Amino acid sequence: MKPARYGPFKYVPIARRPKLEWPEGKRLALWINPNVEYFGLDDVMPGVTNERVPHDQAKVPNVRNWSLRDYGNRVGVWRLIEVLSRYGIRASAATNSEVCDRHPEVIEAMLKHGWELIGHNQTNALRLNEMAPEKEREAIHATCERLAKASGKRPAGWLGAGLAETWNTLEFLSEAGIRYVCDWVNDDQPYTMDTGEPKMVSLPYSVQTNDVPAYFDMKVSVPEFEAMLRRQFDVLYREGEHSGRVMAIAVHPFLTGQPHRIVALERALEHICSHSGVWLATGEEIVRHYQASAFSSEI
Secondary structure, X not given: OXXXXXXXXXXXOHHHOOOOOOHHHOOEEEEEEEEEOOOOOOOOOEOOOOOEOXXXXXXXXXXXXXXXXXXXXXXXXXXXXXXXXXXXXXXXXXEOOHHHHHOHHHHHHHHHOOOEEEEOOOOOOOOHHXXXXXXXXHHHXXXXXXXXXXXXXXXXXXXXXXXXXXXXXHHHHHHOOOOEEOOOOOOOOOEEOOOOOOOXXXXXXXXXOEHHHHHHHOOOOHHHHHXXXXXXXXXXXXXXXXXXXXXXEEEOOOOOOOOOOHHHHHHHHHHHOOOOOEEEOOHHHHHHHHHHOHHHHOO
């Protein structure tokens, strides 16, 4: 996309859109996005606020913060798989492609349970906006190719590490076969972007119903995070009676996969899944339905 004052999409306020209909008259499409990530022990690690310190100030190895995150792939992701399976949810996992090489058991388990794999950089230690353009393009293509080799299916979706993009990212993603992107957290419904061939779709994601910002930035407690998820759902479900909504829940195995935090997700899902108007979908399923609808041509 070219540098501009507004995004590469039309501004269409939600109050002036046609009705969005989900399959079987459902009100709300729920998708769960575990961020399944890899950091090397020799990488500069995020600190206690989940942001990395400058390289010239970093101490490597950072055993405390590295091992905290390593817990996610050793233990936490397995706890998430069990909970989501119990509610019949197939997640759409934002996956660093290096997980395929370092922890193939995790990839195998996610695929066994019907999870969708979406691109999430090669490793979470390096973001797209930290690369030269030619390196960014290489990294995107390498990520997609490695996930395709591991899963037998090229990823349709993308979530950038740190939700980071450059002016070139969307074109590079389109070249690599990506059809929907989750970095733009500005809507409760999908919309079509003015870039890519075919045109890219933005799928609603959240840095609100997301455990990293909630626990690290907002400093919420486990009961408060559960309450946030329930309130988010209740409002979107009510609004979805008139036009369909999307709710994303983003979780990280090293955080929500902790024994004392998993209960927030369990109890929120118990509440959400007790409602008949909820479509438990993958990101790709939501986007495909949206693209096949008349709604997609109007926003």
